[in-house]
Amino acid sequence: MSDGLVGDRLVIAAVDGSEHSLRALEWARTAALRHDAALMVAHVLPDVSQLYAGRRAALHDRNEPERYADPVGDHVRSVLDAAPELPREVRYEALEGSVPEALRAVGGECAPLMLVMGSRGRGGFAALLLGSSSRAVATTAACPVVVVPHADRDAEDAAAEPSAGRVVLGLHASETADDVLAFAFAEAAARGTTVQVVSAYAIPPGPTLIIDSPFAVIPPEALADETDAVPAEREMLRAQTARLAPLRERYPDVPVEQAAVPGDAAGRLVTASRSAALVVVGRHHPRRRGPLMGSVAHAVLHHAHGPVAVVPHLPTGAEWSTDDF
Missing domain, CATH: 3.40.50.620 (HUPs)
Structure with a gap:
């Protein structure tokens, strides 16, 4: 050494x-x-x-x-x-x-x-x-x-699908810090893989709602007005698209998949971790700088089936880029 x-x-x-x-x-x-x-x-x-x-x-x-x-x-x-x-x-x-x-x-x-x-x-x-x-x-x-x-998690997860190598990003369109998005895209660029963006939206409970159903992954080009998505899902996908636009321009060679899911964001990210190379989450709300970790990051850290990156909000003026990596 x-x-x-x-x-x-x-x-x-x-x-x-x-x-x-x-x-x-x-x-x-x-x-x-x-x-x-x-x-x-x-x-x-x-x-x-x-x-x-x-x-x-x-x-x-x-x-x-x-x-x-x-x-x-x-x-x-x-x-x-x-x-x-x-x-x-x-x-x-x-x-x-x-x-x-x-x-x-x-x-x-x-x-x-x-x-x-x-x-x-x-x-x-x-x-x-x-x-x-x-x-x-x-x-x-x-x-x-x-x-x-x-290693014990491997035994628990023996039936999971093989890793797709993608980087999964947990995104709250209006709250997740830019540092978190930049880290996920930079990591995907270094790996030559896809960023799968997962956001959750709240919906009122209904008798036909199946929370545990698989979520759909939608490419950005499929976000047309005539989509069959429910209004809350459609609005979440559009908010995702707007928030991701600067990163897609900055990393044009990184494929992006978008998913808007009902209910529990942490649970969806844990599910996605079964086939992900890395799950990226923000540590907490950028305007809440106390010592406590956010509930989503806390839950994903405790239950994910693969590596998890917890990204803090960087000081003003600092940024992640491919030059840093």
Whole structure:
């Protein structure tokens, strides 16, 4: 691995040695290759190693070895050494502090393209779909956070259709921040795949409404006045089309599919995650910058069958583009 890290394109993989984090490491490795980015493998040292480091620094004891035991770092190095291909630069970073605080700090300092982590760490309970550290980082990090689900979800999802490789974007036409749309389109452009845009609309309950019916995907050119869609669906599709116009112009080679569905947006995105390469959601309403994650992002993170990118609202003047990737 490289001792230095040159360049401004960076993917961070958060690892702890667990199988869940190694799945995230592999996802991050391929993402860095896809975006021609450097890879930083970040590991928060266990408490005993942090105490040793503090003791050595306080005592200035030259007889103590400079390097303390870091089995996670050694294991991850061996895993990457066996990989078929590595990004242009790779660096391992041992961090101190609590896991969420350390990862938030390195994500803020390095301004990475994304921070990738597993959905459940080494200490997670088997019944949990999302660990506390993953939830905390996804809720507060300054950069997009990609959460890769643990292997148990594969067993639960064995009957799902093969991945279509598309990027699924959860869109509230009037509320989702531009940063979220830009991230989804940039990721689809890097993958050479389609963006499937899913929006939900509210409708009054009726005796014939079947909420769990499959949703229809409609190409933009099919949005004619004579469509058979219900008025709420038609208006949602038109709002989608207007909101997506700048992104379609910016990324003319990215195919777009649009879907307007009744009822629960989170449930529809979870369903779509069964055959998606990545689901992209905004962290919260752009005008609500409190510490809480939005309900849709929260639900999708807990139940998605594939990787989920949670994208915060970037500071004024910043933007995602293919030049960033």
